[in-house]
Amino acid sequence: MKKIILLGYMGCGKSTIAQNLSKTTKIPFLDLDKCIEKRAELSISEIFEQHGEVYFRKLEHEVFVELLQSSENSIIGLGGGTPCYANNHELLKRDDVVSIYLKASIDTLYNRLVHNKSKRPLIANMDEEEMRAFIAKHLFDRSFYYNHAQYKVSVDDKTVEETVQDILEVLA
Ligand SMILES: Nc1ncnc2c1ncn2[C@@H]1O[C@H](COP(=O)(O)OP(=O)(O)O)[C@@H](O)[C@H]1O
Ligand SMILES: O=C(O)C1=C[C@@H](OP(=O)(O)O)[C@@H](O)[C@H](O)C1
Numbered sequence: 399m400k401k402i403i404l405l406g407y408m409g410c411g412k413s414t415i416a417q418n419l420s421k422t423t424k425i426p427f428l429d430l431d432k433c434i435e436k437r438a439e440l441s442i443s444e445i446f447e448q449h450g451e452v453y454f455r456k457l458e459h460e461v462f463v464e465l466l467q468s469s470e471n472s473i474i475g476l477g478g479g480t481p482c483y484a485n486n487h488e489l490l491k492r493d494d495v496v497s498i499y500l501k502a503s504i505d506t507l508y509n510r511l512v513h514n515k516s517k518r519p520l521i522a523n524m525d526e527e528e529m530r531a532f533i534a535k536h537l538f539d540r541s542f543y544y545n546h547a548q549y550k551v552s553v554d555d556k557t558v559e560e561t562v563q564d565i566l567e568v569l570a
């Protein structure tokens with residue numbers, strides 16, 4: 399196996415779980431958003447503000463393709479939208495990729511995002527009511543792409559350690 403890819407909606411824990419899974423497995427991890435920020439020399443919020451979402455999606459696709467080209471073993475935490483644009487979901491079918499959907503309920507996502515929205519330009523300016531309705535619809539729209547993942551791991555009511563254990567069982 400070469401790449402373990404974590405996908406799912408904003409706030410499901412891709413970045414947190416990728417980092418912790420890396421500690422346990424000693425496989426290096428990469429966060430796609432961090433790689434994009436490094437490439438653009440701008441934060442995700444600044445990319446959206448200065449160049450718009452279409453530019454961000456193009457960059458996201460380019461950097462994702464590059465990460466997949468590397469021959470190193472790695473754990474990659476995608477952005478929430480990554481599988482939903484530029485046919486990126488097709489790239490998950492590669493033989494050297496194991497894709498895992500971290501599946502969270504609307505309540506879990508809402509509770510995690512409500513105090514953590516400022517760096518997420520798609521929801522940063524929404525009030526709480528608006529954000530809950532947005533998550534519900536957006537998650538529904540995106541589930542089609544998330545369901546292309548090879549495996550699904552439910553993250554509701556689990557600690558980081560429990561989710562990491564569940565992923566290790568899937569990989570075993
Ligand atoms: N059990 C848990 N698993 C993962 N993240 C959790 C958990 N409980 C709380 N959190 C918090 O939820 C947020 C998840 O955000 P993040 O890891 O950035 O997700 P993503 O990359 O999917 O958007 C973090 O602030 C993290 O500390
Ligand atoms: O869902 C999305 O479209 C996005 C999710 C973000 O990543 P996280 O899912 O890690 O928050 C980041 O890529 C950007 O703000 C867009």
Ligand SMILES: [Mg+2]
Pocket residue numbers: 412413414429431475476477
């Ligand atoms: Mg993330």
